[in-house]
Amino acid sequence: xxxxxxxxxxxxxxxxxxxxxxxxxxxxxxxxxxxxxxxxxxxxxxxxxxxxxxxxxxxxxxxxxxxxxxxxxxxxxxxxxxxxxxxxxxxxxxxxxxxxxxxxxxxxxxxxxxxxxxxxxxxxxxxxxxxxxxxxxxxxxxxxxxxxxxxxxxxxxxxxxxxxxxxxxxxxxxxxxxxxxxxxxxxxxxxxxxxxxxxxxxxxxxxxxxxxxxxxxxxxxxxxxxxxxxxxxxxxxxxxxxxxxxxxxxxxxxxxxxxxxxxxxxxxxxxxxxxxxxxxxxxxxxxxxxxxxxxxxxxxxxx
Numbered sequence: 001x002x003x004x005x006x007x008x009x010x011x012x013x014x015x016x017x018x019x020x021x022x023x024x025x026x027x028x029x030x031x032x033x034x035x036x037x038x039x040x041x042x043x044x045x046x047x048x049x050x051x052x053x054x055x056x057x058x059x060x061x062x063x064x065x066x067x068x069x070x071x072x073x074x075x076x077x078x079x080x081x082x083x084x085x086x087x088x089x090x091x092x093x094x095x096x097x098x099x100x101x102x103x104x105x106x107x108x109x110x111x112x113x114x115x116x117x118x119x120x121x122x123x124x125x126x127x128x129x130x131x132x133x134x135x136x137x138x139x140x141x142x143x144x145x146x147x148x149x150x151x152x153x154x155x156x157x158x159x160x161x162x163x164x165x166x167x168x169x170x171x172x173x174x175x176x177x178x179x180x181x182x183x184x185x186x187x188x189x190x191x192x193x194x195x196x197x198x199x200x201x202x203x204x205x206x207x208x209x210x211x212x213x214x215x216x217x218x219x220x221x222x223x224x225x226x227x228x229x230x231x232x233x234x235x236x237x238x239x240x241x242x243x244x245x246x247x248x249x250x251x252x253x254x255x256x257x258x259x260x261x262x263x264x265x266x267x268x269x270x271x272x273x274x275x276x277x278x279x280x281x282x283x284x285x286x287x288x289x290x291x292x293x294x295x296x297x298x299x300x301x302x303x
Contacts, residue, residue: 007040007043007044007047009040010040010041010043010044010047011044011073012030013030013032013036013037013040013041013044014040014041014044014052014066014069014070014073015070015073015074015077016029016030016037017037017041017053017060018052018053018062018070018073019070019074021059021060022058022059022060023037023038023041023060024058041053048065050065051063051065052065052066052069053066078139079139079140082097082126082128082139082141083139083140085126085140086140094122094123094124094278094280095123095124095125095126095280096123096124096125096126096142096143096280096281096283096284097125097126097127097128097140097141097142097143098125098126098127098141098142098143098144098145098284098288099128099130099134099136099139099141099143099144099145100127100128100129100144100145101129101130101131101147102131102225103223103224103225103228103241103244104145104147104244104267105128105129106129106225107225107228107241107244107245107247108243108244109127111247112291115291116284116287119287120284120287123280123283123284125284128141131192131223136154136155136270136271136272136275142277142278142281142284143269143271143281143284143285144270144271145160145267145268145269146267146268146270147163147265147266147267147268148193148265148266148268149265149266150266150268152268152270154272154273154274155270155271155272155273156270156271156272156273157268157269157270157271158268158269158289159266159268159269160266160267160269160288160289161243161266161267161292161293162263162264162265162266162267163199163241163242163243163263163264163265163266164241164242164243164261164262164263164264165204165239165240165242165261165262165263165264166240166242166256166259166260166261166262167204167237167239167256167257167258168231168237168238168239168240168245168248168249168254168255169184169231169234169236169237169238169255169257170231170232170233170234170253170254170255171252171254171255173234173236173237175237175257176257177257177258178208178210178213178258180257182213182214184237185217185218185235185236186201186212186219186236186237186238186239187218187219187220187221187230187231187235187236187237187238187239188200188201188218188219188220188221188227188238188239189220189221189222189223189224189226189227189238190222197265198264198265199239199263199264200239201239203262204239204260204262207260207262208260218236219235219236224240224241224244225244228240228244228245228248231254232248232253232254241264242256242261243267267292269285269288269289269292271285
């Protein structure tokens with residue numbers, strides 16, 4: 001289908017209905033009637049030759065064809081919204097967007113926002129947290145924080161710091177030695193991109209040359225940030241990033257009861273190779289480098 005024939009109104013109605021799970025809710029968001037939304041989606045289904053929803057009483061759900069189409073439209077409309085927001089913000093203030101993982105955004109970037117605002121009050125930051133890779137070539141994102149080994153084609157990248165992982169627990173658990181691991185749950189989280197050198201409990205026990213203890217139970221999470229919160233709450237001992245729990249260690253909410261710490265991957269600062277950074281983007285990149293230098297010193301001192 002050629003671009004000039006794309007049914008934009010129907011695609012917009014489909015995206016809203018898919019995101020909200022309801023033709024009525026989509027109609028309210030788009031300020032039209034539910035009948036109009038239904039007609040738009042019927043027209044789109046007729047044009048594509050596929051039904052896109054399973055229709056139920058008072059709600060709809062995506063079928064296989066709909067699930068193939070929805071993420072593309074969602075990301076596209078998000079990019080439209082971000083680009084328009086940037087244009088409108090630039091009329092009065094400078095806006096720089098940073099894309100990073102959920103855990104890095106919440107545990108590393110957000111605690112540093114007050115420092116950034118005090119140093120650069122004329123620049124607004126937009127933090128885009130997602131564990132899915134954001135394509136800088138098709139979005140308005142200015143800076144991405146990539147976590148891994150690289151390379152990253154089409155991007156200009158530089159290493160910020162290499163992460164370290166160690167066992168940590170709430171001090172109330174009284175974990176002080178390897179023997180204590182037999183009485184507390186191991187907290188795990190799932191890596192989005194499985195790799196043999198990911199810092200997992202299995203790798204940590206291999207480094208210590210200790211067999212994993214018999215566990216009464218384990219806790220597993222899909223997100224590292226949730227695993228950190230579970231450790232803070234005292235639900236077990238977690239092997240997590242020392243960079244992401246620096247504030248928790250400083251506050252005494254978590255302790256590292258024993259060695260060793262093992263290497264994680266490297267955080268990289270990434271920008272689009274064909275998009276010259278503005279002065280405000282360069283300012284943010286400089287600030288990130290300075291924060292990373294401090295983090296690198298903290299991690300080395302933790303050793």
